[in-house]
Amino acid sequence: MTRKHGFMVFAVWFVLAAAAIAAPPNKALIVDGQNGHDWKGTTPVLKKLIEETGLFSVDVATSPPKGQDMSGFKPDFAAYNVVVSNYQGDAWPEATQKALADYVKRGGGLVIYHFACAAFGEWKDYNDMIGIGWGKLRQDTGAYVRLRDGKFVRDNSPGKAGGHGPMQPFQIVVRDPNHPITKGLPPAFMQVPDELYGWLRGPAENLTVLATAFAPKDKGGSDEHEPVLFTVTYGKGRVFQNALGHTPEELKSVAFIVTFERGVEWAATGKVTQKVPVDFPTADKASVRP
Ligand code: ZN
Numbered sequence: 031m032t033r034k035h036g037f038m039v040f041a042v043w044f045v046l047a048a049a050a051i052a053a054p055p056n057k058a059l060i061v062d063g064q065n066g067h068d069w070k071g072t073t074p075v076l077k078k079l080i081e082e083t084g085l086f087s088v089d090v091a092t093s094p095p096k097g098q099d100m101s102g103f104k105p106d107f108a109a110y111n112v113v114v115s116n117y118q119g120d121a122w123p124e125a126t127q128k129a130l131a132d133y134v135k136r137g138g139g140l141v142i143y144h145f146a147c148a149a150f151g152e153w154k155d156y157n158d159m160i161g162i163g164w165g166k167l168r169q170d171t172g173a174y175v176r177l178r179d180g181k182f183v184r185d186n187s188p189g190k191a192g193g194h195g196p197m198q199p200f201q202i203v204v205r206d207p208n209h210p211i212t213k214g215l216p217p218a219f220m221q222v223p224d225e226l227y228g229w230l231r232g233p234a235e236n237l238t239v240l241a242t243a244f245a246p247k248d249k250g251g252s253d254e255h256e257p258v259l260f261t262v263t264y265g266k267g268r269v270f271q272n273a274l275g276h277t278p279e280e281l282k283s284v285a286f287i288v289t290f291e292r293g294v295e296w297a298a299t300g301k302v303t304q305k306v307p308v309d310f311p312t313a314d315k316a317s318v319r320p
Pocket residue numbers: 067144145225275276277
């Protein structure tokens with residue numbers, strides 16, 4: 031081997047090794063473009079949070095605006111380990127709906143962030159994937175998920191789907207401490223003032239409640255322990271729903287950051303390798319990052 035040849039081999043090795051170190055192992059796709067919420071403000075924060083795990087490269091697929099032709103909106107879901115929905119708006123083309131359902135059925139990960147649970151009330155597969163959600167089209171359908179005598183049960187009584195009182199701080203109580211997303215978290219921890227979603231309802235099949243927050247009646251709530259973090263098994267796929275995080279301000283909450291980052295990893299891989307950070311909130315004190 032000549033000296034020049036040796037150098038070339040080293041150079042190629044160096045470039046490959048650097049790429050291997052630099053390239054995150056997983057790919058995430060955030061879907062947005064329409065939402066009754068500030069998606070233009072929250073998507074960049076969600077992207078930064080997923081990237082800071084060091085486990086993902088992140089792309090964003092933005093749909094046409096409300097009322098525009100959606101027929102060309104066809105994200106390549108199958109190219110990703112996890113799809114994070116920050117979308118609530120016009121129906122997607124049938125082929126795009128089928129592509130997402132097929133992707134999850136075959137083992138893909140899906141994360142439903144906050145108001146994305148109010149999307150697509152008319153789409154059966156979406157309702158099955160998210161388990162419970164929000165919106166007029168879900169009213170009187172499916173079930174609420176209620177805590178009765180230490181167990182989560184379906185409650186089919188008719189009523190609205192989705193609601194919340196004024197912004198308020200609330201304590202999140204872990205109900206499944208052995209799930210990868212919640213394992214190692216304290217049994218209870220505080221969220222910053224945020225919307226506390228209640229009355230979510232839907233098919234609620236293959237749904238596991240990871241954590242709840244009590245919604246007091248005198249603060250506009252249901253007087254129930256409302257599911258705020260939960261998973262759904264859909265085919266071979268993993269779906270995680272995080273009901274927290276109304277605006278970019280609430281996304282500074284460590285309760286949101288950590289449960290979101292862990293949920294994205296779990297939906298993508300079935301495991302959670304992230305450590306619980308030292309600034310994680312306690313049972314009586316919320317925690318925020320700048
Ligand atoms: Zn909201």
